[in-house]
Amino acid sequence: MFSTLFSINSRRNLKAFIRKSVNLLENYTKQKLINHGNALHCHLIKMGLSSQKYVAVKLLIMYLDSRKSFEIDQMLKEFNGFNLVVQNCLINANLERGNVTDACQLFDEMPERNEVSWTALISGLLKQGNVDKAMFYFERNPFSNVFSWTAAISGLVQNKLSFQAMRLYKDMLRSRVLPNDITFTSVVRACVDLGDLGLGRSVLGLVVKFGFEDNLCVSNSMVTFFLRLGEYDSAKKIFDRMEEKDVVSWTTILDMYFEMGDLREARRIFDEMPERNEVTWSAIISRFSQSGDAEEAVILFRQMIQHQFKPNVSCYSSVISALANLEALEAGKNIHAHALKIGMEMNVFIGSSLVDLYCKCGNTKDGRLVFDSLPEKNVVCWNSMVSGYSLNGQLAEAIELFNQIPQKNNVSWNSLIAGHLGNKNFAEAFEVFNEMILSGEQPNKSTFSSVLSASANLASLEKGKYVHAKVFKFRFHHDIFMGTALVDMYAKSGSIESSRKIFNRMPTKNEVVWTAMIQGLAENGFAEESLRLFEQMELTSSIPPNELILLSVLFACSHCGLVDKGLHYFNSMEKVYGIKPNERHYTTVVDMLARSGRLSEAEKFIESLPNEPEANTWAALLSGCKIYGEERLAERAAEKLSVAAEKKPGGYVLLSNIYASGGRWIDVMNTRNLMNQKGVKKSGGCSWIEMRNQVHMFYSQVEIHTFSKDMYWVLQLLNGEIQSYFT
Known part of the structure; x- marks a missing residue:
């Protein structure tokens, strides 16, 4: 236990023996090894050394830290009369326990005080959040040195009073007290909280002036400052200039690349790190998981285990979330089993991730077992289970559990709204939204996105306007994603003029909003305007067309008879835009050719397709045959449609409708009999x-x-x- 102590001959080298005893007592205090400390105390009593000044102080500190009342009283008897060090220890112990009144009384009754006494009291009061009393003593402190000033500045920053901390820092400079590295670290943190770039640069100038630019802690704080304010180049310059770097330095710059979205560079920095710890591994696994690169997160977790690092709660939670996104149930079960083995399965964060894993893999039963086994559940855990039921179409269970949540937040409401939306219960989604508003819970962007989608699917202009008013009330109307949702909602509700107004007012436009407006115009019969807007996008923005935009362009060309122009855009998809056409693009081209009477060309186009065409493609050709009276081609198209329907039963519905529109009722009856035999059901109109x-x-x-x-x-x-x- 303390065998190294016995290797020292206490008679020949008493000082070395006492020094070693003091070191052991300090270690036992730090590691909370009170039993070891008791054993050493007994040994020191036998040797008559327990009353030795330095030993007695360390024993008192150990017992104060462990809150051993009896032993504390016994140790205090070892000191005759007033002892300044002991009094300082007692003041610290009372402050750590929150006994502010007792600490202040002890301090006030001290016949003498040193700078440690004053600094300890001021710092301790600030740690307890008692700012007014701390500043009362600070103003009366006779020892106006860097330690007392720094204690006050650091304490104010810790209490989120960064503005007051900066004023005190200026007073310190006026008092001609030179800052130290801890002062600068605290001041830089205050600049981060204030978000003041100019002030931070001024502090950096003083850091250089006073010669602290090479100090590790100060450099780390400056890198963090520039990173938080988005000044990535400045952060990188300081990092590159640092002669000494620790794990904090590397982790901070690693975070910078994640903030920039540069995952490849973040991984390169991580691979170059000379030293890693559990926190570093957990940070990068968490970041890759949050950034959507679940596979890389899982790979890193395996490497962490191979390097014999012990994952913490955050790391387990992140890798389980990554496996949930990958729907890797078996691998998730292995992690669950390991969490059970080491006794971490009851942790609420790991439990929430496991609930999410099982539900995303379609196993709500096991998800509920994990949920029910958790002794304590936070709102994240409740939301995970409600979202899991909603995701799997178990709305009755989701509603029942939702009503049991002790304290709901907007994620709780959003989970239920999204569940109704996913199950196409659009009217019910609105009802939940109204209940949310009445409950006093404030909607967020996710809420509005869901209800606007519900409104668009219902083509309910009145409901859409109501939601738009709420978007404006909660000041989300300037958000690009809200603007996109509103453009889409008004277009799908038939109010293309409102859609245009919102689109034109948007200061910045991304790929999604261009898609929504071009598609909205095309689907509402404004085909020529849709094409003009597409051309405007190509001329005025750097956004390349995507699959949906080009589908809308082909749709517009089809509906305004611009066949050659449509074929030009179709032929440009791979050559110019680098987009491979899919079945929907092929069907739209066939529809475009069939509408204009170019039926034989449409048939040849279908025969040239690289893959077997879908039922809708033949239906488009058959529809054109009906318009232009091409019976022979119609027969061939109907036969092909029938074959396609064998593989995709939904094609029977199309074929039946085509026969009905041509008055071929016997064929309609035969097709519907075949549908019954195949078990194909047509959803009701x-x-x-x-x-x-x-x-x-x-x-x-x-x-x-x-x-x-x-x-x-x-x-x-x-x-x-x-x-x-x-x-």
Whole structure:
């Protein structure tokens, strides 16, 4: 236990023996090894050394740290009369326990005080958040040196009073007290909190003037300062100039590259680090997981284990989240088993990640088992389970659990709204949104994105306007993502003028908003304007067209008869834009050719496709045949559509509709009989109308509306009135 102590002959070298005993007591105090300390104390009593001044002080500190009341009283008896060091220790112990009144009383009753006494009291009071009392003593401190000034400045920064800390720092300079490295570290942290770049640069000038530019802690704080304010070049210059770098230095610059989104450079920096610890490994695994590179996060976790580093809670949580995104259930189960083995499975953060893992892999049953096993659940854990049920279409379970959440936040509400949206319960999504507003919970951008999508799918202009008003009220109307959602909502609701206004007012436009506006114009019959906007995008922005934009362009060309122009854009997809066409692009080209009567060209185009065409492609050709009366080609297209329908049963519905539009009722009947044999069901037709801010939905051949009987009775009455009018 303390065998190295016995190697010293206490009679021949008493000073070395005492020095070693003091060192051991300090280590036992730091490591909380009170039993070891007790054993050493007993040995020192036997040797008559426990009352020796330095030994007694270290024993007292150890017992104060462990809060051993009996032993503290016994040690105090070892000191005859007033002892300044002992009094300072007692003041520190009381402050650490939060006994501010006792600490101040002890200090006030001291017959003499040194600079340690004053600094310890001021620093301790600030750590307890008692700023006013700390500053009261600071102003009366006779020892106006760098340590007392630094203690006050650091304490104010820790209490989020950075402005007051900077004023005190200026007073310190006026008092001609020179700062030290800890002073500068605290002052730079204050500049970070204030977000004042100019002030930070002024401090940097003084750092150089007073010769602290090579100090490791000060350099690290300056790198952090410039990083937090987005001055990446300045941060990198200081880092590159540092002669000495520690784990903190490397981790800070690593964070810089993550902030910049440069994952490749971040990985290069990590690989170059001469020293890594558990925190560094956890940080990079967490960052890769959060950045969406789940595979790299998992690879790094395996390397961490191979290098015999012990993962912490954050690391386990991050790698489980990465496996959830990869839907790697078996690997996740292995991590779960390891967490069980080391007793970390009850941790709420790991538990929340495990719930998310099982639910994303479609296993809500095991997710619920983990959820129920957690002794303590935070709101993240509740939200993970509600979101898991919603994701897997178990809305009844999601609603039941949602109602049990002790304290909901906007993520809780968003999970339920997203669940209704994912299950196409658009009206219900609005109901939950209204309940959220009434509860007093403030929506965020994710909330508005979901309800605007619900409004767009319902084509409910009134609901869309209501949500738009809320977006404006909560000051999200300048956000580019909200602007995009509003453009899409108004376009899908048929209010293309409102969509145009929002689009034109947006100061910056990304790929998504251009897509929404071009697509909205094309789908609302403004084909020529859609094409002009596409050309404007190519001329005025650096955004390259994507698959959806080019699909909208082809759709617009199809609907305004610009076949040659459409073919030009189609042929440019791979050559100019580097985008490989998909089935939807092929179908739109066939529709474009068929609409203009170029049916044989459309058939040749289909035959030249690299992959077997989808049912919609043949349906587009068949529709053109019907318009232009090409019966022979129609027969071939119908036969091909029938074959395509065998592989994609939804094609039967298309074929049935085509036969019905041509009056071929026997073929319709045969097709529907075949659908029944194959077990293919056509979803019922649905229409809706919005009245008094309420959407009324009607399905063909199904009477599910609350007032269905009353409506059909009125309809029957009207039919009777009409018939009597004409007879």
